[in-house]
Amino acid sequence: MRVVITGGAGFLGRLLAQRLLERGELTDARGTPRGIDELVLVDMIAAEGEAWLTDPRVSQVTGDIGVRALLAQALTPATTSIFHLAAVVSGQAEADFDIGMRVNVDATRTLLDLTRQLPAPPKFVFTSSIAVFGGALPQVLPDDQILTPQGSYGAQKAMGELLVSDMSRRGMIDGRSLRLPTITVRPGKPNKAASSFASGIIREPIAGVDAVCPVHPETAMWVQSPPRVIDNLIIGHEAPASALHTTRSISVPGITVAVRDMVSSLARVAGDTVAARVSWHLDPTIDRLVSSWPLAFAADRGRMLGMTADADFDDIVRAYIATQRRT
Amino acid sequence: MRVVITGGAGFLGRLLAQRLLERGELTDARGTPRGIDELVLVDMIAAEGEAWLTDPRVSQVTGDIGVRALLAQALTPATTSIFHLAAVVSGQAEADFDIGMRVNVDATRTLLDLTRQLPAPPKFVFTSSIAVFGGALPQVLPDDQILTPQGSYGAQKAMGELLVSDMSRRGMIDGRSLRLPTITVRPGKPNKAASSFASGIIREPIAGVDAVCPVHPETAMWVQSPPRVIDNLIIGHEAPASALHTTRSISVPGITVAVRDMVSSLARVAGDTVAARVSWHLDPTIDRLVSSWPLAFAADRGRMLGMTADADFDDIVRAYIATQRRT
Numbered sequence: 001m002r003v004v005i006t007g008g009a010g011f012l013g014r015l016l017a018q019r020l021l022e023r024g025e026l027t028d029a030r031g032t033p034r035g036i037d038e039l040v041l042v043d044m045i046a047a048e049g050e051a052w053l054t055d056p057r058v059s060q061v062t063g064d065i066g067v068r069a070l071l072a073q074a075l076t077p078a079t080t081s082i083f084h085l086a087a088v089v090s091g092q093a094e095a096d097f098d099i100g101m102r103v104n105v106d107a108t109r110t111l112l113d114l115t116r117q118l119p120a121p122p123k124f125v126f127t128s129s130i131a132v133f134g135g136a137l138p139q140v141l142p143d144d145q146i147l148t149p150q151g152s153y154g155a156q157k158a159m160g161e162l163l164v165s166d167m168s169r170r171g172m173i174d175g176r177s178l179r180l181p182t183i184t185v186r187p188g189k190p191n192k193a194a195s196s197f198a199s200g201i202i203r204e205p206i207a208g209v210d211a212v213c214p215v216h217p218e219t220a221m222w223v224q225s226p227p228r229v230i231d232n233l234i235i236g237h238e239a240p241a242s243a244l245h246t247t248r249s250i251s252v253p254g255i256t257v258a259v260r261d262m263v264s265s266l267a268r269v270a271g272d273t274v275a276a277r278v279s280w281h282l283d284p285t286i287d288r289l290v291s292s293w294p295l296a297f298a299a300d301r302g303r304m305l306g307m308t309a310d311a312d313f314d315d316i317v318r319a320y321i322a323t324q325r326r327t
Numbered sequence: 328m329r330v331v332i333t334g335g336a337g338f339l340g341r342l343l344a345q346r347l348l349e350r351g352e353l354t355d356a357r358g359t360p361r362g363i364d365e366l367v368l369v370d371m372i373a374a375e376g377e378a379w380l381t382d383p384r385v386s387q388v389t390g391d392i393g394v395r396a397l398l399a400q401a402l403t404p405a406t407t408s409i410f411h412l413a414a415v416v417s418g419q420a421e422a423d424f425d426i427g428m429r430v431n432v433d434a435t436r437t438l439l440d441l442t443r444q445l446p447a448p449p450k451f452v453f454t455s456s457i458a459v460f461g462g463a464l465p466q467v468l469p470d471d472q473i474l475t476p477q478g479s480y481g482a483q484k485a486m487g488e489l490l491v492s493d494m495s496r497r498g499m500i501d502g503r504s505l506r507l508p509t510i511t512v513r514p515g516k517p518n519k520a521a522s523s524f525a526s527g528i529i530r531e532p533i534a535g536v537d538a539v540c541p542v543h544p545e546t547a548m549w550v551q552s553p554p555r556v557i558d559n560l561i562i563g564h565e566a567p568a569s570a571l572h573t574t575r576s577i578s579v580p581g582i583t584v585a586v587r588d589m590v591s592s593l594a595r596v597a598g599d600t601v602a603a604r605v606s607w608h609l610d611p612t613i614d615r616l617v618s619s620w621p622l623a624f625a626a627d628r629g630r631m632l633g634m635t636a637d638a639d640f641d642d643i644v645r646a647y648i649a650t651q652r653r654t
Binding site: 158 | 424461462463471473474475476477479482485486489490492493494496497499572573574
């Protein structure tokens with residue numbers, strides 16, 4: 001297997017790469033488990049500083065994902081699996097419509113176009129988002145909920161889902177679009193995602209730094225820990241095409257947590273002094289965007305494929321602290 | 328008002344142009360009724376042979392709609408309304424994925440991009456299709472039915488709908504996407520739409536020509552007559568943005584008719600000898616595609632805006648015969 005990960009130098013990309021190297025194999029589009037011989041990270045900048053980067057199976061292609069030649073360089077004919085994680089995040093796609101279209105739509109399309117020219121149709125895992133839903137929504141979204149994005153990021157991801165499903169139906173690729181919950185706790189620095197604070201309000205206080213929460217305490221989110229997201233991405237890759245029916249889009253199971261309860265978990269797990277570092281200052285734009293996202297999904301199809309959610313938010317905080325101790 | 332119609336030399340485009348010239352006015356994006364000063368037809372070839380083409384308000388821009396410069400030439404700053412009818416039809420989009428993407432997605436996007444650069448956000452009427460739905464569907468589709476296209480034409484129209492809704496939400500355009508039923512009876516020659524036969528089995532026998540029906544007699548379709556479609560396009564244009572809520576997509580009301588009953592209508596209205604010119608020869612590809620389309624819509628939002636369906640199929644056949652007598 002030759003596996004390509006776009007956004008491979010990002011947090012999720014690196015986590016996925018490391019897990020795939022440990023795992024050592026994946027199931028190809030014909031349903032045969034095969035060893036991973038090559039793992040290619042595609043990103044704007046090269047990943048560095050991690051021990052596994054010296055693994056002989058790993059290579060990197062760096063540059064602008066909006067440039068066809070760069071993607072063509074990454075997608076050599078031996079490529080059998082693509083994880084397309086690279087994206088302009090929600091806050092940035094809302095602030096700059098054109099850059100969102102260029103990366104989230106155009107680059108996705110170029111990548112799909114190169115993918116379909118490969119000798120055998122490869123597996124193509126596209127990371128979509130719960131932001132494809134918005135507006136007046138039921139408490140729990142069924143798998144056949146209509147897509148009504150209320151932000152450009154969600155609209156662009158929804159267009160990607162349509163393309164992945166149609167090209168899969170035509171046999172050009174063996175695609176699957178996974179709608180990921182908000183991922184928390186991400187390490188590192190805040191990014192331009194409207195959901196960035198959901199990691200910040202846990203990560204910063206644990207590091208002894210004050211954090212500002214820009215949404216109402218009662219605003220709730222559908223969330224998942226990074227290691228669980230990786231589990232589910234791999235399950236999504238491994239699922240046979242025959243289990244995916246007429247749409248290739250799958251809502252990944254998660255848990256619903258109010259932001260107030262995230263901070264309570266932090267207090268329980270890390271202590272009141274740590275949790276007291278969170279202050280509240282409403283940013284109406286972020287609150288509007290985040291509040292437009294869905295609160296909970298039935299995620300029946302995802303569960304049927306074997307995808308799982310975290311036990312609770314305390315668990316997510318504990319797992320994050322454990323990771324930090326290891327590094 | 329300066330009104331641009333893409334696909335303006337096509338059957339529907341010409342019908343719309345003629346109706347707009349008679350009507351003489353439209354409501355602009357601010358809700359003010361204004362006289363139509365200019366009507367621009369954009370198409371691959373120029374419309375010809377119709378008396379109203381000599382109206383001083385009419386001009387034509389001809390060329391490849393996939394070329395940005397051509398669209399830019401049509402969309403001068405005075406433009407206040409755009410009816411985007413140009414498209415690669417279902418059969419052709421299924422046979423040639425790339426040409427469908429180029430016209431149905433790329434040209435639509437270029438047109439939207441030029442539209443948003445106009446001084447005031449104009450009204451933008453996008454003709455979508457019932458082919459955005461497919462697969463296992465309820466008997467009657469509610470307005471919040473999930474989009475599950477089972478053909479590339481439907482997938483491409485669904486992408487267009489997402490873009491129209493998102494750009495309208497952002498205030499870049501005042502868009503509305505109308506999902507038209509299958510239009511019958513179209514005059515002229517068969518085209519590459521999978522639904523082309525639905526006109527052919529009425530039009531050809533009336534003209535004394537034999538016609539072959541490529542689908543099962545019990546295959547039913549959601550249909551509308553050309554003049555009724557024009558009524559509904561104009562109602563869709565006139566609707567105030569405030570009536571359109573979080574999505575700009577509207578399913579247009581129609582009637583459900585089995586192909587067998589279309590031929591019965593033909594027999595009742597035009598006689599048994601005429602109806603006997605229809606023979607049956609199944610084309611599994613066409614039957615599969617047409618059968619995947621929805622049978623009926625609640626179309627509550629469309630009806631609320633004042634859109635209407637034809638009374639019955641006999642009426643549609645009679646109206647067609649009357650039009651033919653006039654020409």
